[in-house]
Amino acid sequence: MSLAALAETDTVGLPPWVRLRFDRVRDRWVLLAPERVLFPCPTSVLILERLGDRRRLGEVIDALAEEFSAPRATISADVRRMLQDLADQGFLSVEARETMHG
Template identity: 40%
Template sequence: MADDFTIAPGAKPRLPRGVRLTHSEAQGGWVLLAPERIFKADAIAFEILRRCTGEATFDALVDDLARTFDAPRERIHADVTKLLAGLAEKKLLEL
């Protein structure tokens, strides 16, 4: 389902109440902690998630990542959409 998911350009992704992004020595990196759930974030997921504050729009987030990593915007858009849609399905992110 996340493969054909569309995120509105003006959506402001954010972590829902009770979910937080934190560094865990036990997990060896960054994780999303939620009640009775944990999602290990690799370096790319961390860069995306740390920008999901509810302030920046989805388009601004994609633009920032494309600029920061000097990568094609279309590729960044597809990767970010896939990650955020998957997390939204699991109730680990609000769009």
């Protein structure tokens, strides 16, 4: 699924085979998947920590915008860009939620 079309009601999270862990040897966060490792920047770690098991994208954006007193549109663009990169690499799962329009 392309995150360009991701709705804020969609649920995003790390798939069961991906883990965010602090590596004490390297003294940094790592994103672990079978036979792959990513070294997320501190901003990416903040976003990933807010995903928990799975959360709606809009909730993550709202929480970050409030926490950092930043414009929601700016936070949304940054979060979506980071999540798109993870999705492209197979490190993110997305569950689309259908919404009723009426």
